[in-house]
Structure formats: structure tokens, C-alpha cells
Amino acid sequence: MTTALTPSSPSVSARASAGPWRTAARVLVRHRGAMVSLAVLALVTVACLLAPVYADDVAHTDPFTSNVAGTVMLDGRQVDIMQPNDNPLHLGLSPIGPTWRMAAYPLGADSQGRDVAARLLYGGRNSLLIAFSAAALCIMVAACVGIVAGYAGGVVDAVLSRMMDIMWAVPVYLFAISLSIVTVSQGLRIGPFTVASDNLLIPICIIALVYVPYAARPVRGRVMTLRRSEFVTAARGLGVPGHRIVLRDILPNVTGTLVVLAPLMTALALMAESALSFLSIGVQAPAASWGTIIQDGEGLIYTRPMVAVAPGLAIIVVVLALNILGDGMRDALDVRDGDRGRG
Amino acid sequence: MAMAILRRLGQTLFVLVGISVLVFLVFFATPGADPTARIAGRNASPQTVARVRVEYGFDRPLPVQYIRMMEKLFVTRDLTSYVNRGEKVVPEVFQAAPVTVSLVTGAAVIWVLASVAMGTLAAALRGGWVDRGLMMLGLVGISIPVFWLGQVANLLTQSRYHDSWLFSWVPGLGYVPFMQDPLGWFRALVIPWFTLAVLFIGIYSRVLRADLVAVRGEDFMRTARAKGLSPARVLLFHGLRTSMITFVSLFGLDFAQLVGGGALLTEVVFGLQGVGRLTYQALGNLDLPLIMATVMYSAVFVVIANAVVDMLYLLLDPRVRDGRA
Numbered sequence: 001m002t003t004a005l006t007p008s009s010p011s012v013s014a015r016a017s018a019g020p021w022r023t024a025a026r027v028l029v030r031h032r033g034a035m036v037s038l039a040v041l042a043l044v045t046v047a048c049l050l051a052p053v054y055a056d057d058v059a060h061t062d063p064f065t066s067n068v069a070g071t072v073m074l075d076g077r078q079v080d081i082m083q084p085n086d087n088p089l090h091l092g093l094s095p096i097g098p099t100w101r102m103a104a105y106p107l108g109a110d111s112q113g114r115d116v117a118a119r120l121l122y123g124g125r126n127s128l129l130i131a132f133s134a135a136a137l138c139i140m141v142a143a144c145v146g147i148v149a150g151y152a153g154g155v156v157d158a159v160l161s162r163m164m165d166i167m168w169a170v171p172v173y174l175f176a177i178s179l180s181i182v183t184v185s186q187g188l189r190i191g192p193f194t195v196a197s198d199n200l201l202i203p204i205c206i207i208a209l210v211y212v213p214y215a216a217r218p219v220r221g222r223v224m225t226l227r228r229s230e231f232v233t234a235a236r237g238l239g240v241p242g243h244r245i246v247l248r249d250i251l252p253n254v255t256g257t258l259v260v261l262a263p264l265m266t267a268l269a270l271m272a273e274s275a276l277s278f279l280s281i282g283v284q285a286p287a288a289s290w291g292t293i294i295q296d297g298e299g300l301i302y303t304r305p306m307v308a309v310a311p312g313l314a315i316i317v318v319v320l321a322l323n324i325l326g327d328g329m330r331d332a333l334d335v336r337d338g339d340r341g342r343g
Numbered sequence: 344m345a346m347a348i349l350r351r352l353g354q355t356l357f358v359l360v361g362i363s364v365l366v367f368l369v370f371f372a373t374p375g376a377d378p379t380a381r382i383a384g385r386n387a388s389p390q391t392v393a394r395v396r397v398e399y400g401f402d403r404p405l406p407v408q409y410i411r412m413m414e415k416l417f418v419t420r421d422l423t424s425y426v427n428r429g430e431k432v433v434p435e436v437f438q439a440a441p442v443t444v445s446l447v448t449g450a451a452v453i454w455v456l457a458s459v460a461m462g463t464l465a466a467a468l469r470g471g472w473v474d475r476g477l478m479m480l481g482l483v484g485i486s487i488p489v490f491w492l493g494q495v496a497n498l499l500t501q502s503r504y505h506d507s508w509l510f511s512w513v514p515g516l517g518y519v520p521f522m523q524d525p526l527g528w529f530r531a532l533v534i535p536w537f538t539l540a541v542l543f544i545g546i547y548s549r550v551l552r553a554d555l556v557a558v559r560g561e562d563f564m565r566t567a568r569a570k571g572l573s574p575a576r577v578l579l580f581h582g583l584r585t586s587m588i589t590f591v592s593l594f595g596l597d598f599a600q601l602v603g604g605g606a607l608l609t610e611v612v613f614g615l616q617g618v619g620r621l622t623y624q625a626l627g628n629l630d631l632p633l634i635m636a637t638v639m640y641s642a643v644f645v646v647i648a649n650a651v652v653d654m655l656y657l658l659l660d661p662r663v664r665d666g667r668a
Contacts, residue, residue, distance in 0.1 A: 166361035169649070170642045174604045174622070178366065178638050181626055182373045182381065190374045271488060275608060278490050279626060294491055301494050302502040309498075312491030319486035327482075 020256070020333075027332040034328025037321035044318055048128060051121035058103055059115055063122050064286040067113035072096065072104045081105070081113040085303070098306045110296045110307050120310055123288035128318070130203050130282075130289070131270035137208035138265055139215055139258055146219025147254065151227055151246055161220070164213040172210050176272060179206045180281040198284035207272045214268075215261050222257045226250055256333045263326035267319045274315050290315050347657055355650040362642045367409050370635050381631050383425050391425060416639055424625075424632050432636045436618060442518050443617035446609065447601045449532055450539035455594065457544045459583075462551030467578055469556060478552065484545030493538045493612030500534055516614035535613045539606060543597060550593065554586040561585075588656075595652030602648075603641030 028034055055063055071078045082093040095109035107116040149160040167175070180203070187197035195201055226232060226249070235245050276282030277291025285292065290311035297308025371378045380387070383395045396402055400411045415422045420433040461481065465474040500510040512530060519527035558564060559582065567577045597605075607619030614620070618637055625633035 162357065162361065166358055166365055169358055169362055169646045170365065170638070171600045171603050171605050171645060173607060174638050174641055175369075177607075177622065177626065178369050178634065179373070181629065181631070181634055182370060185381070185629055188374060267486070274488050275490065278488075278608070279611075279623060281626060294488075294494070298494060301498050305495075305498050308491065308494050312488060312495070315488050315491065316483070316486050320483060323482050323486055 024256075024329075024332040028328055031328040031331065033324045034332075037325040037328070040317060040321045041325070044124065044314070044321075045128060048121050048124035051118065051125055054121055055115070055118040059105075059118055060103075061115040061118055063114050063118035063288065065114070067109070070113055072099075074099060074101075074104055081109050094303050095300070095307075097304055107306050107310050108304055110293070110304075111300055112296075116293070116307050116310060119288045119293055120290070120314065123283075123290050123293050123311060124314060126200065126283050126287060126289040127270060127273055127277075127291070127315075130200060130207065130273045131266050133204045134207040134211075134269040134273070135262060135265035137204060138211045138269070139261055141208065142212050142215035142261075143219055143254065143258055145212065146216040147223050147246060147250060149216070150220040150223025151242075151250060153224075153227070157220075164216055167210070168213040172214075173272070173275060175210045176206050176276060177279065177281065179209070180276055184281045184284070198287065200283070203273055203276060203282045207269050207276075210272070211265060211268055215265055218257055218261070219254055222254055223250055226253050260326065260330045260333055263322045263329065267322035267326070270315065270319055270322070274311075348654060351650060351653055351657070355646060358646050359643060362646060363413060363639065364409065366635065366639050366642060367412055370631060371408060371412075372405065381629070387425065395425065412635075416636060422632050422636055424630050432633050433640075435621065435633070436636055436640055439616060439618045439621045441520070442615050443602055443606055443610065443619060445518075445521065445528070445532060446535055446539065446615055446617060447598065447606055449536040450543070450601075450606075451594070451598055453536055454540040454543040454547060457540065458547030458551060459590075461544065461548035462555065463578065463583060465548065465552040466555035466582070467575075474552075478549060481545040481548045484541045485549075487541060488608075489538060489542060490608040490612050492541060493535070493609055496534050496538050497612065518615045518617075532615075535609055535615060538613075539601075539609045547590065547593070551586055551590055554589050555582050558582050558585050592652060592656055595655075596649060599645045599648030599652075603645045604637060 055061055061067070068082050070081045072081060073079075079096065081096050083096060085094050095111060095113055096105055098108045099105050105115055105117070107120065110116055110119065145160055145164070149157040170178075183195075183202050183206070184197050187199070188195040188202065232245060232249055235249055240248075273282055273289060274291035274294070277289045278295045280292070280295060283289040283292055293311040294308045297304070297306075297311075300307050370381075379392055379396045379399070379401045382399060383392045387395075399415075400408045403411075416433070420431075422432045424430045424432050461477050465477040468474050497516070500513040501516070504510045505513065513534060514527065514531050517531065519531045521528040555578070563585075564577060564581055567581045568574075572581075604619050604622060606617065607622055609615070610617045610619040611623045618641070622634055622637045624630075625637070
């Protein structure tokens, strides 16, 4: 702190010239939790991207076809994947439990004899893809809405804000469920474009849409303060056209808010995706997501709990990492928004 | 004051109309298939389809369809489910409501008590390991999907440790009406209450802690400290009381959203036949009238509840009440 008072020293002037992003990055790097979270997220993403490698070259299974009659080599013995229950009469069959061996059903099989570990990795691809894309799309739309509403003010702001109010009043999950149920049966047809009902674009767009009001609100608030700021007034006084002010003066100053929103929106999107998939109106079978695997595991929860427990732990780890990262980024960029974590 | 209330009422009315239009558009104007087929359900006979078309006015323009739909939902309340053998939908929703209210109320008591305790403790011990630990715990709570937590709770209390002294009192899944057996009602709901509360304990304790820390710098807090009041008294009677304003308005929103269907996942996992589970079953057989009714009624409930909370807020906050802010 004391060095800030002596701008003549060369190291201080070098630090002063570092932009806000550089400064924020420096703070973030020193945030241990955020760095650990980033590493965890990278690790999970890479693992999920390697899903085909695991399924084809390590486990030699197809995680999308039923394998009820299959067998697996364990300690040199052929073991049935569907095994008789250990009740006195050996009634009914249960899938094989966790073997904890990389190549042979490490997390066991689901009720269709499919390798849970392979499905977990493939499911992670879908879950992460949907979460990241939905968050990106949502933030882009919210940025447009927030900037237009905040900068234009007046009637435009009133109309957009009322629309956001209305969307916000419908409970988020019910809104997403309604949109999913009308698209899940027959898909979507907009003019010449047809989107099949099992297309991942559908959950992505739905999740992005329902969270737009949530993300647009802080953006609009920030833009409204910026609009009254001196440099915007100065730009307007110089006769700079409105679109230029928005792009050159407003947008760079809103970016901090948007960047801080990104991990939090991704976390919310991942939770929403898993909930929709759990209700079987998100990712459609035979494709997997962490939510659908939990749904598959529901019937096996007392006999083979690992089927549902493993994807749940994956969700918790990723969402927790995203939340910690979000906290770290908010501290680093020093953006305050009053009402997070609602819905 | 009166003006403020009137303005709020007008706004509420506007949002109510807006919401009904939005829900209507989602169900009947989403590009794709014919809404008639959606209402009539899977494998409906041509006669049923024809009847649905006339009944809902699908052969007429959209505004007429909208009016007809609102009439069926709120005036005549004779919206019928074609999938479910002509069951009247609206009474079904109202029958399920007490279950949802029981679930959400109990959870709310738990999350308010727990989060006030956690938030205040963390703020009092700001910066220490207790603070960091509690806030980390809150973050973990926020990150757990509630349907997964419910399944794990079931696994532990219904199966793995059901025979131990710890969970032998837990009854099988399902709801017991309070009037029929108060103790049974309580025992059936304890585990769902805690499961539902976890997320909100996380959110509220973090919000409260941040608020309490922020309020420390206010003038009245400095005055209270300068008067020589004990730190505990300053925190509890001066700080907490102020922070409660944010807390209460947040609570009103979340409580309403949960009663209005937000508790769906918890109800599904614990087999509680509330409004949410009703919606879930309707999802299974694409029973659109039922889903639409639950969504519409929940949205209306949420809007009205928010308006009530806002008006209470107007009455409670002296700055707003006397028109000073």
C-alpha cells in the first residue's frame, strides 16, 4: 500500500500500467481454491473427452447397446454381467457391481448390462457440452438484452424488463419442463428448419432461455450506472454515435460482469441439465448424461448404488469447482451482485 | 403509500396476464406439431382428436384459443385429461397441494433456523477456520443435486442403515396426512425436509454472512459499538435485524417458488404425491392439460405470493413506509 504513494519507483509504474485484466488474473492465480478448481475442471473435461479411448481401447465395451447376455473376464474367469440375486431362492438378476478394475466394469453395470464407467465418461461429454454451451448462449443473449435495456432506457427498457419479470415469475424448473415436454415428443419445426427431438440443441436452448432473466438483471444494472458515468456523457457530448458508445465504452466495462457470471451460469446450467435428464426430458436415450445415469440408477439404488452415486459425485465435483472458481473470479474482478443463488 | 400499493397491484395484474400468455404460447404456439395431438395424447382415436379440436377451439385463431383456455382453467375449471380417462385436472391439483405445502413448510423451518445459525456464526468468527469451514459447507450444499441427495438419503435410511438404531424409525416412502396421524406425518417427512433444505441452507447462510459483514461498516453499527454494547449484542440485535430485510424478501420468493412446483424433484424421489409429483407423472404419459394446469397455477401462486411479500415489505420497512426512500 505504501508503495502506491511513490509513483516514481519504476516497479510501481510498471504495475500501474498493467490493465485491469492482468491485475485480476494475478489475483486469481493467487487464489488457491480457484486454481485447484480450474485444474479439476480441466481434468474432468479431458477425461470425458477421452471417453471413446476408454470404451474402445481399455474396456472394449459399447456403452450404448444393451449387453444383458454378456460376460466379462475377472481373475481369469468368465463372469456373467447379469448375476442372480443373493436372496435365498436366487430370484431375479442384478447387474455386476463395481469391480474396481480399469478394464472390467470398474463401477459395475447398469440394468441393461452397460458399463457405468464408460457411460459416465460419455455422459460427462453431453453434460459438460450442454452446460458450457447453454451458459455461453445465455450470457450472450442476456448481454444483448441487458445492454439494450440499460442503454436505451425508456419504453425499450420498460418492455424488456417487464418481459424478463414475466419469465422470472415462472419457477425456473417448471418453465424448462414445459418447454421440454412440448419439444421432446416431436422435436421443433421452425420454417424450413427441423430439429430432431434428441438433438442436444433443444436442452441447450431451453436452459439458456430460462436463465436469461437471471443473467440479464445484473448486466442491465451495470449498464445503467455506466450510462450516467462521465466518460459516456463525454463521448455523447463529442457526438459519438450510440452504437459506437455501446461497443467501445459500455461493452468493455460490462465484460467483467459477464465473465464473473460465466462459471456460475455454467454451474446452474449443469444442475438444470441433470434435473431435466433425470426427469427423462433432457438428453434422450440411448445417449447418456449424468442426469440420465442417475435416473437409470434409481431402480438399482438399493442393490447397486454405485450406478446413481458415481454420476452424482461427478456433478457435485464439477458444480463445486465452478462455484469456487466463480467466487474467486468475483473477488479478483471485484464485481458485486446482490442476488445470486436464487432459483 | 397508497399509491405504492396501487402501483404494485397494477404491476401484479400485468405480470399475471403476461404469465398466462407466456404459458399459453409455450404449450400451443411452439413451432412443431399440432397442439391438438398433444392434448389428445399418444395414440388418440380420430374422434377424440376431433372433439379436442372443437373443445379447445384449435380451428379458431390464437386469441380465441387463449380465452377458451383461461376459461377452462380458472372459470369453469373443467379442464380434462384425455390421457387419464377424462379425469378433471384442477381438483386433482388442489388435492395434491397439502402434501407440497407440508413438505415445503417443514423444510423452510429447518433452512431458516440452520442458515441463521450458520450465517451469524460465520460472520461473528469472520476470517477464521470456522467461518471458512461453514461457508465451504454451504457451497457444497449448493452444489448437490437434490434428487441425488434424496436417493442417497433413501439408500442410507431405507436400506443400508435402516436396521440400525439410527434410522429404524424411518417409515417407508410415501405421505401420511397430518389429520390422520400427526406423528406418522412427521416421521414420513423428516428426511425429505432435510434433503430439500440443504440447498437453501447453503444459499441463505452465505447470503446472510455476506450481508452481516457488509453491514458492519454502517454508521449505526459503529454507534452501537461506541455505546459500549457487547459485540454479540451488536451483531444479533443491530446487525442481524437489518440483514433480515434481505433475508425475508429472498425467503418469500423461494418459498413461493417451491410451493409452486420447485419441490418437484424432492417429491419424485421420496414418492410424495404432491403437485410436483403429479406433474412428473404427467410428463411420463405426455398429459399436457395436467402439466399446463400445474404450471399455470404455480406461476399464478408465485406472482401473488411475491406481491404479498412486497406489500408486507412496504409495511415493515420504515424507510419505504414513510416514503423517505
